[in-house]
Amino acid sequence: MKKFSIRIKPLFFLTAALIGFFISRSPGEILLWIAMIFLSVLVHELGHALTALAFGQRVQIEFTAFGGVTVPSGPKLSLGREFVVVFMGPLFGFLMFIAATFVADIPIVNPGLRHFVQDFRFITLFWTIMNLLPILPLDGGQLLRITLEKFLGFRARKAALYISILFSTMASVIFFLMGLGWFPMGALFLIFAFQGVETLRYIKNYSEEDQKEVNREALVAVETLLQTSRQEEAIVHLERLIAETKRGMIYTLAKQYLAKIHFDHSEFQKTYNELLSIEKEITPEAKCILYRSAFVVGDYKKVIELSGDCFQESKTADIALYAAFSHALSKDLKKTLEWLKVVSSFKGIDLQEAMRNEAFDPIRREKAFQEFASSHQ
DSSP, X not given: OTTXXXXXXXXXXXXXXXXXXXXXXXXXXXXXXXXXXXXXXXXXXXXXXXXXXXXXXXXXXXXXXXXXXXXXXXXXXXXXXXXXXXXXXXXXXXXXXXXXXHHHTOTTSOHHHHHHHHHHHHHHHHXXXXXXXXOXXXXXXXXXXXXXXXXXXXXXXXXXXXXXXXXXXXXXXXXXXXXXXXXXXXXXXXXXXXXXXXXXXXXXXXXXXXXXXXXXXXXXXHHHHHHTTOHHHHHHHHHHHHHHHOSSHHHHHHHHHHHHHHXXXXXXXXXXXXXXXXXXXXXXXXXXXXXXXXXXXXXXXXXHHHHHHHHHHXXXXXXXXXXXXXXXXXXXXXXXXXXXXXXXXXXXXXXXXXXXXXXXXXXXXXXXXXXXXXXXX
């Protein structure tokens, strides 16, 4: 049992109850639907879990809002074994459908039990078929990804995502058109479509270097060093990792980690150089670090370019003030005053003191600037 565990989130029961409500609208039948969905998902996930256990992995079954997921850990499996682990979920579901069919056909079975088994048979077969659609994160999408990986290598994940987005969008539209009772299924597949788009944006720079276990382990080692405040050691590992990968997600993360260390040490030029080279791939947090570093090194054009996004990410007075300084240095009076109004909305800010900064000299004699200064004395 140390290698196997089950976790159930309350949202699972809520979602199952909503499905039962949309289909039956009877309190008694809603409870039956919850029981059927739970049993169907459990049998399916046991197919994954028991196979993974047989291959020497540890597993945890999680019942989530929209079904279940088996989370394996331990030794990495070959593509063939990974395919078998994924495939065994739908296979267990289909075997459960056959067993339910056999029970439903027994003449001596109680009519009420027969009705329950027939409904259970339907939901098991339905979910088994749906789960085999080539949509991530469903099993069909995982089987597609594994198969493509055999032929496309690291490009397989992107290809599987494109196919997944197409099929999940089509499935969502079909379910919505089928009526109110199918609304939860339509919503589920619409969520899968959005998740696919977001994942595709996240891995757009996924490279062959990202698949190498040695690079992944090196990144984990760096993160451990950073968590224990061993920054000098982390710098050595990061510089080596950047030199060895040269591109991809791990490369981008390593550059951001290194930039953050430089920023913490007030090495703004180094921070600016690291982040500017990967600007299109950095996180919103890293973008704000680039923003602050750009101001210090004097790239006011970059500050102006990033000001809106950074203020949305971190609504702080310094973000707004840097934007006001940069627009003033660019002699953009209108934008300068707009940002100064934002600065004035923060408590504890001495606006008059801030406006004495030499950055405002290019527009200081402008009538609108002087009127603004007078009105905020």
